[in-house]
Amino acid sequence: MGTLLEVKDLRTEFHTQDGIVHAVNGVSFHVDEGETLGLVGESGCGKSVSMLSVMRLIPMPPGKIASGSVLFQGRDLVKVDDEEIRSVRGNKIAMVFQDPMTSLNPVLTINTQISEALELHLGMTKEQARKRAVELLKMVGIPEAEGRIDDYPHQFSGGMRQRVMIAMALSCSPQLLIADEPTTALDVTIQAQITDIVKRLKRELGMAIIWITHDLGVIAGLADRINVMYAGFVIESASNKELFANPLHPYTLGLLGSIPRLDEAHKAKLTPIEGLPPDLIEMPKGCPFHDRCAYRTDKCANENPALELGAVRHQVACWNWQDVQKLRATIKR
Amino acid sequence: MANPQDTALIEVRGLKKYFPITQGIIFQRKVADVKAVDGLNFAIKKGETLGLVGESGCGKSTTGRAILQLYRPTAGEVIFQGKDLVKLQGEELRKMRRNMQMIFQDPYASLNPRMTVGDIIGEPLEVHNIAKGKEKKERVQELLKIVGLNPYFVNRYPHEFSGGQRQRIGVARALAVQPDFIVCDEPISALDVSIQAQIINLLEELQTKFNLTYLFIAHDLSVVRHISDRIAVMYLGKIVELTDRNALYNNPLHPYTKALLSAVPIPDPVVEEKRERIILVGDVPSPVRPPSGCHFHTRCPLVMDKCKKDDPEFRNAGAEHWVACHAV
Numbered sequence: 001m002g003t004l005l006e007v008k009d010l011r012t013e014f015h016t017q018d019g020i021v022h023a024v025n026g027v028s029f030h031v032d033e034g035e036t037l038g039l040v041g042e043s044g045c046g047k048s049v050s051m052l053s054v055m056r057l058i059p060m061p062p063g064k065i066a067s068g069s070v071l072f073q074g075r076d077l078v079k080v081d082d083e084e085i086r087s088v089r090g091n092k093i094a095m096v097f098q099d100p101m102t103s104l105n106p107v108l109t110i111n112t113q114i115s116e117a118l119e120l121h122l123g124m125t126k127e128q129a130r131k132r133a134v135e136l137l138k139m140v141g142i143p144e145a146e147g148r149i150d151d152y153p154h155q156f157s158g159g160m161r162q163r164v165m166i167a168m169a170l171s172c173s174p175q176l177l178i179a180d181e182p183t184t185a186l187d188v189t190i191q192a193q194i195t196d197i198v199k200r201l202k203r204e205l206g207m208a209i210i211w212i213t214h215d216l217g218v219i220a221g222l223a224d225r226i227n228v229m230y231a232g233f234v235i236e237s238a239s240n241k242e243l244f245a246n247p248l249h250p251y252t253l254g255l256l257g258s259i260p261r262l263d264e265a266h267k268a269k270l271t272p273i274e275g276l277p278p279d280l281i282e283m284p285k286g287c288p289f290h291d292r293c294a295y296r297t298d299k300c301a302n303e304n305p306a307l308e309l310g311a312v313r314h315q316v317a318c319w320n321w322q323d324v325q326k327l328r329a330t331i332k333r
Numbered sequence: 334m335a336n337p338q339d340t341a342l343i344e345v346r347g348l349k350k351y352f353p354i355t356q357g358i359i360f361q362r363k364v365a366d367v368k369a370v371d372g373l374n375f376a377i378k379k380g381e382t383l384g385l386v387g388e389s390g391c392g393k394s395t396t397g398r399a400i401l402q403l404y405r406p407t408a409g410e411v412i413f414q415g416k417d418l419v420k421l422q423g424e425e426l427r428k429m430r431r432n433m434q435m436i437f438q439d440p441y442a443s444l445n446p447r448m449t450v451g452d453i454i455g456e457p458l459e460v461h462n463i464a465k466g467k468e469k470k471e472r473v474q475e476l477l478k479i480v481g482l483n484p485y486f487v488n489r490y491p492h493e494f495s496g497g498q499r500q501r502i503g504v505a506r507a508l509a510v511q512p513d514f515i516v517c518d519e520p521i522s523a524l525d526v527s528i529q530a531q532i533i534n535l536l537e538e539l540q541t542k543f544n545l546t547y548l549f550i551a552h553d554l555s556v557v558r559h560i561s562d563r564i565a566v567m568y569l570g571k572i573v574e575l576t577d578r579n580a581l582y583n584n585p586l587h588p589y590t591k592a593l594l595s596a597v598p599i600p601d602p603v604v605e606e607k608r609e610r611i612i613l614v615g616d617v618p619s620p621v622r623p624p625s626g627c628h629f630h631t632r633c634p635l636v637m638d639k640c641k642k643d644d645p646e647f648r649n650a651g652a653e654h655w656v657a658c659h660a661v
Contacts, residue, residue, distance in 0.1 A: 042525040157616045187388035187552065189613045192596035196612055214526055217555070217598030221605035240602045258530030260559030262582065262597045263604065267559065269537075272530030276495050 004208050005054070005093075005176055006030040010068035012046075012053045015061060019281040023049040025232035026068070028307075031176065036202065036209040038223030038240070040216060040255075044277060046232040047212045051178050053078075055095060056085045072176075091121040094169035098181040100161035104153040110137070111149045114168050121172045136167040140197055159190035166197065173205065180212045195222060216259060220244060228252050231278050231288035234307060238314040248316040250293045250324055287319070295324050341376035341412075342514060342546050343400065348373040348409035350392075350399045354621065368620050369395040371570035373409070374647060375655075377514075382540065382547040384561030384578070386554055386593075388617060391567045393550045394438075397516040400548065401433055402426060413514070431461045434507035438519035440499035444491040450477070450502055451487035457509045476505040480535060497528035504535065508543070516548045521556065533560060554597045558582060566590050569628040570620055572647065575655040586656045589629050627659065635660045 012024040024046040031037045039047045052058050054070050056077060070077040072093070077085060097103040105113060114136060115129035124132065130149070137145035140163040153161055162182060169177055179198070183191040195218065202209060213219050219226060219240070226243045228236040228251065236249040247253050254273035275292040278284050284291065290300035299319050310316040318324070351366040369392045377383045387393045398404045400411050402418050411418040414432065421429060434457075437443035444453055454473045458464045464472050474484035480501040491499055500520060507515050517536065521529040537560065539545060551557050557564055558578050565575040566589065574587040585591045592611040599605055613632045618624055624631050630640040639659050647657040 042527060159616055187617075188554070188596040189388065189592060190616070191598075192610055192612055195598075196610065215598065216526075216600035220600050220602045221598050244600065244602055255526060256600065258527050259600060260533070260555045261601075262555040262558055262594070262599055264559065265579070270530040270534055270559070272534060273527040274531075276497070276528075277525075 002033050003030050004033045004035075004072070006071040007050070007054065008069045008071070010050060010053055010070065011066040012049050012058060012063060013066050014063050016281075021280045022283050023232055023280060024053060025283070027229075027232070027234050029227055029234060029237065031208050031210060033175070034202075034206050034208055035225065036211060036223045038219035038226040039210060039212045039229060040214065040219055040226055041229035042214055042277065044231075044280065045229040047229050048180055050229075051095070051180060051210060051212060055089055055093060055178065057089075057095075087121070090117050090169075090174075091172045092174055093176045093178065094172065094174040095178040095180065096162070096165050096169045096182045099185050100158055100165055101185070103165060104161055106153055109150050109152055110156075110164055114164070114171055117168065117171045132171070133167075136171055137164070139170070139201070140164075140167045141193075142167075159186055159193060162186060162190075162194055163197065166194075166201075170201065170205065170207075174207055176208045176210065178210045178212070181214070182211075183218060184213070184215070191218070198222075216255060228255075231280065231283070233288060233304075233317065235289070235317045236315065237307065238311075242311070242314050246311065246314070248310045248314065248321045248325065249289075249318050250295050251289050253324070253328075254292075287317075295320050295327070340379055342379040342414075343377040343548075344410075344412040345373055345375050345400065346410040346412070348396070348399060348411065349407045350395050350404055351407045365621050368570050368623060370399060370406075371623070373572055375565060375572060375575055377546055377548060378562075379513075380540075380544055380546055381562040382549050382560055384557035384564040385548060385550045385567060386552065386557045386564060387567035388552060388593075390569075390617060390620065392570045392620070393552075393567050394518050396567070397435070397518050397548055397550050401430075401435055401516055403435070428461075431510045432512050433514045433516070434510065434512040435516045435518060436500075436503050436507050436520045439523050440496050440503055441523070443503055444499055446491055449488050449490055450494075453491070453502060454505045454509055457506060461510055463510065472509070473505075476509055479508065479539070480505045481531075495528075496524050497531055500524060500532050501535065504532075504539070508539065511543070512545070514546045514548070516550070518550045519552070520549075522551065522553065529556070536560065554593060555599075566593065569617060569623055571628060571657065572655075573629065573657050575647075576653065580652070580654055584654075586650060586654065586661045587629075587658050588633050588635050588660065592634075627657075 008028050010024055010027045014021040014023060027050050041047045053065050065078055111130055111133055114133040118124045118129040118132055134145045134149055142148060142160060142163055183194050211222055223240045225239050227234045230251050236252050247256060257271035258273060260270060273292050278288050286302045287300045287304050290296045297320060305317045305319045307315040307317045310321050348370055349372055350370040351368055353363045354365045354367060355361040356364045373396060385393045399406045406419055451473050454476055455469045458469050458472060473487055477484045477486060482501050521532050549560055561578050563577055564581045565572045568589050574590045585594055592613045595611045615632050618631055626642050627640040627645050630636045637659060645657045645659045647655055650656050650661060
C-alpha cells in the first residue's frame with residue numbers, strides 16, 4: 001500500500017495575549033492508503049489541532065502553522081493557495097466533528113447541507129444531488145431516508161445527526177476521512193452503532209481513516225496503527241496490537257493503568273498519573289512528560305527525546321524506555 | 334450474612350418524579366408529563382457503593398436529586414435514618430441534609446467563582462453551626478489536606494485550579510459536614526482519563542476512611558463496575574436490573590444490560606476482535622410518551638406480544654438478582 005498522507009515536522013502555534021501557545025511541536029507521521037490510524041491523547045495534547053492544520057482549518061490569526069509540510073498526492077497542503085485547498089477539503093479529505101449538535105446548520109434542511117458538497121465538487125445538478133443524498137442517508141442507516149431528507153437537524157437525534165455528518169463527509173468519496181472524536185458526545189449503545197457503520201463503510205469504500213479519540217477502548221476495536229500524543233508531541237507509535245501488548249512509553253503505561261476495564265474480575269487499584277499536563281505557553285525544558293514520570297532521570301529534565309525505534313515497527317520518544325521495560329518485567333515476575 | 338453492614342441506610346419505595354410540560358404564557362396549563370423517574374424500588378446498604386448506570390435521559394441524575402430532595406418527588410418514599418425525607422419540610426429537612434451530600438458532575442459550574450476555596454468549603458460548616466472563625470479555618474485546611482490539596486490554597490479562587498483540583502474541592506465541600514451518604518453524580522465524566530483515576534482512588538480511600546455510603550451515578554459502565562459493590566441499570570425512568578457487580582457482568586439477565594455491556598469498548602485489541610456485539614436498533618424513546626408495556630420493547634431483540642401490553646414486574650430472580658423482564 002502506498003503512502004496517502006505524509007506529515008513532516010508540523011508545528012502549529014497560537015499567538016494569544018498571554019503568550020504563544022505551542023499546540024503542535026514538530027509532529028511527523030504518515031497514513032497509508034486504506035489504513036485506520038488512531039490518534040490518542042488527552043485534551044490539549046494537540047491531536048485535534050494537528051488534524052485541523054492538515055485541513056488548513058486553523059483560525060489565522062491567532063493560529064499559525066509555523067513550519068512543516070503536509071504531503072498529499074504530491075502536493076504540500078501547507079503551501080497551496082486557498083482555492084486549491086478548498087478543492088481538497090470535503091472532496092479528497094473529509095472531516096467528521098465531535099459534536100453533532102452544533103456542526104450542522106440549524107436553518108438548512110439535511111438535503112441542502114449534503115447536496116452542497118455534491119454540487120460544488122462533483123458538479124451535480126440539484127436533482128442528481130438529491131438522489132445521491134438519499135442514497136448516502138440509506139448507506140449510513142437512516143430509516144425512511146426519502147421522507148426525512150427535507151427535515152431540519154433538530155428533528156434528528158444525536159446519533160442520527162452524527163450519521164448525517166458521516167453521510168456528508170462521505171458524499172464525495174474521499175480518500176481520507178478524519179474523524180475527530182465522532183462518538184464522544186454519544187451514548188455507548190449509539191457509539192457502538194456508529195463505530196459499526198464506520199467499520200462497514202471502510203470495508204466497502206476502502207478509504208483511509210484518521211480517528212482522533214481520548215478513549216483507548218474505542219480505538220482498540222478500530223485502528224490498525226496508533227499514535228499517542230502528549231503536549232503537542234507524538235510520543236509513541238505502533239500497530240494497535242503491539243501498542244496494547246507492549247507499551248513502551250511511561251505515559252502510555254500510565255494511561256492504560258488509569259482506566260478501569262469492564263472485564264476486570266476483581267477490584268484492582270487504579271494507578272493514576274500524578275500531576276497535570278504542562279502549560280503549553282511555558283513548555284518545560286526536556287521531555288514534556290518528565291515532571292509526571294515515575295521513571296525520570298536527570299537527562300529527561302534537560303533534553304527532549306526524539307522518536308526512535310524501540311521494537312519492530314514501534315517507535316517511542318523516551319530516554320529510558322529500555323530501563324522501563326526491564327523494571328516492568330521484574331515487577332511482573 | 335446478617336451483619337450490620339447489611340442494614341439499609343436508604344430505602345427508596347415507589348419513587349416517581351414527573352416534570353410537567355405546560356402550554357400558554359399567562360394561563361399555563363399542563364399538557365403532559367416528562368416521566369423522568371417512574372416508580373423505583375431499591376435500598377442502599379450502609380457502607381456500600383451502589384452504582385446507577387444508564388444512558389443520557391434515563392433519569393439517573395433525577396433519581397439522585399430526588400433522593401436528596403433537591404427535587405421534591407411526585408410520589409414515593411425515601412426512608413433515611415428512620416425518617417421519610419419526602420414528608421419532611423423546612424428546618425427538619427435542612428437538619429437532615431447534614432447527613433447527605435452531593436458531588437456534582439461539572440467542576441467548572443458547581444463552584445461559585447466569586448467565593449474563595451475557604452468560603453466554599455467553610456459554608457456548610459457555618460450553615461449547620463459546626464464551626465466558626467478560627468476553628469472553621471482549621472477544619473477547612475484539614476479537609477484540603479484530606480482531599481490531597483495544599484492547605485495554603487484556602488484564599489484562592491476556583492479559576493486558579495484545574496478540573497481535577499476543582500473536583501477535589503467539590504469533594505472536600507461534601508465531606509465538610511461529615512455526612513453518612515454522598516450522591517456522586519458523574520463526578521469524573523468532565524475530567525481527562527489520567528485525572529479520572531486520581532478522583533476514583535480518592536473517593537475509594539475516603540469511603541474506607543470515613544465509612545461512607547455512595548450512590549455513584551455514571552454512564553460509563555467500566556467505571557461503575559470498578560467502584561461499585563452493586564449496580565442498578567436504568568432505562569427510561571425505570572430500573573431494569575439490580576445486582577452484585579460481578580453477577581451483572583458474568584450473568585446479565587435483562588436484554589438491555591446485555592446490549593449495554595457488549596457496547597462498552599474494552600482497551601485491548603485482542604479481546605475486542607473476539608467480542609460479539611449486540612447492536613441495538615434505533616434511539617431511546619421520548620420519556621414524554623414512553624412505549625406501552627415494557628419501556629424497552631421497541632428496541633428489544635427478544636420482544637414478545639406480552640411485552641407490548643404488560644409492564645414487567647421488578648422481581649428477585651434469585652440470589653438478590655433483581656430484574657424486570659418477561660423473557661427472563
